[in-house]
Amino acid sequence: MLIRTVFLSLLVFLPLTSVALDVKQSRDGFSLEEDRDYASKAHYWGLLGGGEVTSWWSQNISRVMRTAVIPNRLPANTFERNESDWAKRLAEVTADTHLGTMTLAEAISDPRSAAKAMIVIHEGKVVFETYPGLRPxxxxxxxxxxxxxxxxxxxxxxxxxxxxxSDKVEKYLPDFAGTALGDTKIVELMNMVPGTDTHDSAKTRQDPDSVATRYYLAEFDEAYKNGEVETVRDILRGAARTGPAGEVFEYSSGITQMLVFIAEAVTGRAWADAFDDRVWSHVRAEGALQMHLAPDGMAMAHGVVSSRLRDLARYGLLYTPYWSLVADRQIVSDAAMARIATPEYGQDVFMKGDGKRFSSYLGEIPVGNSRQWDAVYADGGMFKGGLFGQGLYVSPEKGIVIAYFSTVASSPLARFLRPLAKELSR
Incomplete structure (x- = not known):
């Protein structure tokens, strides 16, 4: 336990900004010895700090974790391309990053960015696409x-x-009756304001006894203490109330998993099957969606999901008026879009909590977070990021989708999202 505590403490101060990775290696492939070595190190503690093991794992998760494969059931659409007018112009867009002021082209080529792939779609057409560390x-x-x-x-x-x-969780999950999360409303889960000790942060990740650390260990089939392996559901049933719900935005993967449990209870289907029926089977994707599973079969929809980059961009287009280019029916309703566009809890609740971190990350303060999106702007822009520098930005009105993949937490690419969107909106 002491070793783990020291390790996690070091992670808080780990100079991720100086991490440099040869992303060409992950594009060109690994040797047998490297595959075996990285697979043996792909455990929770070994992945948190980023680096070569994380870089390998992020493209090979199905080799080390249970995976539900959700097939692409429709012929893929063919994107029109308009790179001749836009690619050079977008490559020259500048942003102030922690690596200094640089152009997008410089940020992508800088090894400290560990940028593996990026695609930009405007009005349904590909205007920029690059794969320095990934094959399409x-x-x-x-x-x-x-x-x-x-x-x-x-x-x-x-x-x-x-x-x-407005429904409380216990209405759909009877086993949560009498618990802090059972008494929480669905809207509070959607917006990550539950007022419980489920917060996922640098501080909670350095505490081996925190709810956040415990549910991540459970997903990787690693013992919490005394050799016991818990389930995420059991851990969340034991979450405690820290204050009134609705007052502070506190990021939490565990809270996202509560939505998975509710969806399964209401649909009567395993989450991967429900997502297949309701979403992915209607997307004109190039490849399968890989939904990775915890040891007990729980779909880790909070983040342990894999697909091709273009299919992530297709998913982003579902939130725009250009959805018909990539789907056979409207999947994200106008009513749902209206709910996302107007954060229920506003900028004050956002900035009391993790909003400060996200605003710094993006370089611009949004209206707030909304319904599992990290940031929503007054002009309609929506952003969702990932731990190791992954991102999806959608500007519905302009039909802009930006998707990128890197493997360092301090990726500078997030700082380009708003400048790129503004350049495309001129």
């Missing part, structure tokens, strides 16, 4: 960019009248 057909880790997938099934069930934002 390779699948990669979404990280927390996946969190809106859990929210999307809840949005659909709200649209269908099968549940309500």
């Amino acid at each position: 057909a390779d699948s990669h880790f979404w990280a927390s960019v996946a969190k809106p997938t859990a929210a999307l099934l809840i949005e659909q069930l709200i649209d269908e009248g099968k549940l309500s934002d």
Whole structure:
């Protein structure tokens, strides 16, 4: 336990900004010896700090974790391309990053960015695409960019009248009756304001006894203490109340998993099957969506999800008026989009908690977070990021989707999202 505490303490101060990775290696492939070595080190403690093990794991999760494969059931759409007018112009967009002021092209080529792939779509057309550390057909880790997938099934069930934002969790999950989370409303889960000790932060990740550390250990089938392996559901049932719900935005993967449990209870389907029926089977994707599973079969929709980068971009397009280019029906309703566009808890609640961190990360203060999206702007822009520098930005009105994949927590690419969107909106 002491070793783990010291290790996690070091992670808080780990100079991730100086990490440099040869991303070409992950594009060109690994040797047999490297595959075996990295696989043996792909445990929770070994992945938190980023680096070569994380870089390998983020493209090979199905080799070391249970995985539900959600197939692409429709012929893939073919994107029109308009790179001749835009690619050079976007490459020259500048942003102030922790690595200094640089152009997008410089940020992507800087090894400290560990930038593996990026795509920009404007009005349904590809205007920029690059794969310095990934082959286009390779699948990669979404990280927390996946969190809106859990929210999307809840949005659909709200649209269908099968549940309500104001309902308490215990209405659908009887085993949570009498617990802090059982007494929490669905809208409070959607917006990560539960007022419970489920917060996922640098501080909680350095505490081996925190709820956050325990539910991550459970997902990796690693013992919490005394050789016992818990389940995420059991851990969340034991979460305690820290204050009134609705007052502070506190980021939490465990809270996202509560949405998974609710969706399964209401649909009567395993989460991967429900997402297949309701979403992925209607997407004109190039490849399968890999939904990685905890040892007990729980779908880790909070982030342990993989797909091709273009398919992540297709998912982003579902939130725009250009959805018909990539799907055979509207999957994200106008009503759901209206709910996302207007944060229920506003900027004050956002900035009391993790909003400060996200605003610094993005370089611009949003209106707030909303329904599993990290940031929503007054002009409609929506952002969702991931732990190791993954990101998805959507500007619905302009039909802009930006998706990128890297493997360092301090990736500078997030600082380019708003400048790129503004350049495309001129």
